[in-house]
Amino acid sequence: MPDWKEKLSKEIVAAEGYLTGLFWRNPDNYNFYAEEKINYKSFMNPVYGYYFTLGRKLSEKGIKVFDDISVSQIVNETNTSKNYDLFGGFETINELASEVRNKEDNLDAYYREIKKYNLISKLIEYFGERVITDNGKYNYKKMSKEQLHTYWNDKILQLGMDGDNKYDEHFLLEGLDEEILDWDENPTVGLPFYESKRMTKITTGWDRGHVYMYGGFGGSGKTSLTVNKVLMSCIQHKEKLLVIANEQSISEFKKALIVTAMGVGTKEYVDRQKLNEGNFSPEEKEKLRKAVAWVKNLCEGDEKLITFVFMENYIMDDVKKLIKHYAAREIYRLIIDTGKPSEGDASMARWERFVEDMKTIYKLARPNGGGLNLAVWVNVQLADTALKMRFLNEYALGDGKKIKNEASVLILGRFMWDDEYEGGKHELLINQWDDFTNSYIEKPMKREKGIQYYLLFYSKNRRGADNKTGQKVLVLKPYFGINTWYEVGFTTVYDDHNY
Numbered sequence: 001m002p003d004w005k006e007k008l009s010k011e012i013v014a015a016e017g018y019l020t021g022l023f024w025r026n027p028d029n030y031n032f033y034a035e036e037k038i039n040y041k042s043f044m045n046p047v048y049g050y051y052f053t054l055g056r057k058l059s060e061k062g063i064k065v066f067d068d069i070s071v072s073q074i075v076n077e078t079n080t081s082k083n084y085d086l087f088g089g090f091e092t093i094n095e096l097a098s099e100v101r102n103k104e105d106n107l108d109a110y111y112r113e114i115k116k117y118n119l120i121s122k123l124i125e126y127f128g129e130r131v132i133t134d135n136g137k138y139n140y141k142k143m144s145k146e147q148l149h150t151y152w153n154d155k156i157l158q159l160g161m162d163g164d165n166k167y168d169e170h171f172l173l174e175g176l177d178e179e180i181l182d183w184d185e186n187p188t189v190g191l192p193f194y195e196s197k198r199m200t201k202i203t204t205g206w207d208r209g210h211v212y213m214y215g216g217f218g219g220s221g222k223t224s225l226t227v228n229k230v231l232m233s234c235i236q237h238k239e240k241l242l243v244i245a246n247e248q249s250i251s252e253f254k255k256a257l258i259v260t261a262m263g264v265g266t267k268e269y270v271d272r273q274k275l276n277e278g279n280f281s282p283e284e285k286e287k288l289r290k291a292v293a294w295v296k297n298l299c300e301g302d303e304k305l306i307t308f309v310f311m312e313n314y315i316m317d318d319v320k321k322l323i324k325h326y327a328a329r330e331i332y333r334l335i336i337d338t339g340k341p342s343e344g345d346a347s348m349a350r351w352e353r354f355v356e357d358m359k360t361i362y363k364l365a366r367p368n369g370g371g372l373n374l375a376v377w378v379n380v381q382l383a384d385t386a387l388k389m390r391f392l393n394e395y396a397l398g399d400g401k402k403i404k405n406e407a408s409v410l411i412l413g414r415f416m417w418d419d420e421y422e423g424g425k426h427e428l429l430i431n432q433w434d435d436f437t438n439s440y441i442e443k444p445m446k447r448e449k450g451i452q453y454y455l456l457f458y459s460k461n462r463r464g465a466d467n468k469t470g471q472k473v474l475v476l477k478p479y480f481g482i483n484t485w486y487e488v489g490f491t492t493v494y495d496d497h498n499y
Contacts (some may be wrong), residue, residue: 004129005121009044011141012117016048018103019110021096023055024066029107030059032321034328038111042118047087050080051096066097108317116145123152190375190463191239191333194232195264198474198487199456203409203463206230208332208375209367210408210463211358213339215380215397217387217414221454222379223248223337224483225413225476227256230335230377232264234306235299240331242307244322246314247338253308256483258291263482265294272481307331316342316357323364327372336361339378341400351399362406382412388498390417390426392457393467395499410460416453416475422446430475431489440489445475454478454485455493467493 023029035056043049057074058066068090075084120140123131131152132140140148190207192200206212216222234241243253255275262268268287274280280288299305309322323334339361341353348356358378367373383398392412394404404410419425422444429442445453456474458466465471472490479486 004124004132005044008117008120012114013045015110015113016043016045017096018100019107019114020048020052021100022104022107023052024093025097025100027055027059027064027066030056032325042114044117050083050087051093112145116148119145119148127152191233191237193229194236196229196487199229202458202471203461206375206377208373209365211362211365211376211378211406212409213378213380213407215382215412217382220413220415221478221480224256224480225485226335226337226377226379228260228483228485231306232260234333235295238299238302238305239333240305241333241335242309242326242331243335243337244309244311244319245337246311249310250308257295258288260483261291261295262287263479263484266290269482313343314340315344316360320360320364327374332373333375336378339380354400355402358403358406390498391493391495393459404460407460408462412457412459414455416455428491428493430491451477453488
């Protein structure tokens, strides 16, 4: 072994050992760190490389507790008993797993350190041992993996600039005709919202590489609208979807889905409250069975199309791991219900934590810069102080208004106020279809018993116009009993600057 390899293996031995011990202590970690990310070749010390790989074999077998018997079986199956005995057998790794029982919070730090030393080894292959030679300002031990990458990448760029290499340059005015042809043949159209031509037209659908934020007041139907417009669209178009929930359970989502299926599919009705009370009549049971059959037919029997994960403790590091885990399994569409500040972090104010969390979501969603090219829909709750706001914009988000910077589309919703109906002081004229004239006309909305119309404001829209640049407010007619949201038309709500 070259001297530099021996030197580095000694420096990284603790991180490799502790990481391996933590994985053996909690085998679920293997689900969040794919083999292509970290494997035997990632370790400079063969002892821990062996035990880490052995642990992955155990995990792949579905073994959750690594005891002497189960480990011995895998050792025999892999024909590695010689190495197992040489490295001290079960006693070695068992002692290590016990030693790290209070180091769970350092797992990511150990992982980053190992990846850093992987990079250092590769850099030495190209630049020699000067990579691990301190020169005052440069000290590889104090630098992160990203800093090392930037430093040595800059060295390469400087070589290119000093030579005769051609820059990777483009000319803005060149190839315009070809670009138009590409736009025509390869439109950037996203997934259409379910039975919502207007909502789809405004943003050209729910596209990958973007974060869509939908803000509503507490109890205003954020989840219901999301199930109807977003989740149902994924089922209809056979698009895999991950739902990360931290408030409503899987049972509540299933109830919302079945209610929606009756509203838009079977066109039958069972009192929504009855789903909580139980004791269904034979007629109600038959209606519910029909709704289930309709959903199964729509998804063509793929019951694993929608993955649901409930997080009791909403911590962004765990959310990030989950998203990466499922993206590696080709699930590129994500609903977060509800987006809120991470728990357990007292190092900054809640709204600051919220902004930082949304930056993390954006970095995961973007199509470049190390992102995963995801289509993300995040439900957020509007501040109670915004209840007096007639015109909704980012100020309705309260202290966390800066989260809008991470969104490509920011949709904010509220119910129509009493004085906005026909005859009210602030009567709204809504562009609606009129059967008599057989055309769209602007007319006020009459009050209907049991119906509250809903307004969707587009405060930000990188995929089209927003409310400041010509996009009108979309009016919906919700029937919560069957969770349907019909598009009525557009209206104009004037900005009263009441924020």
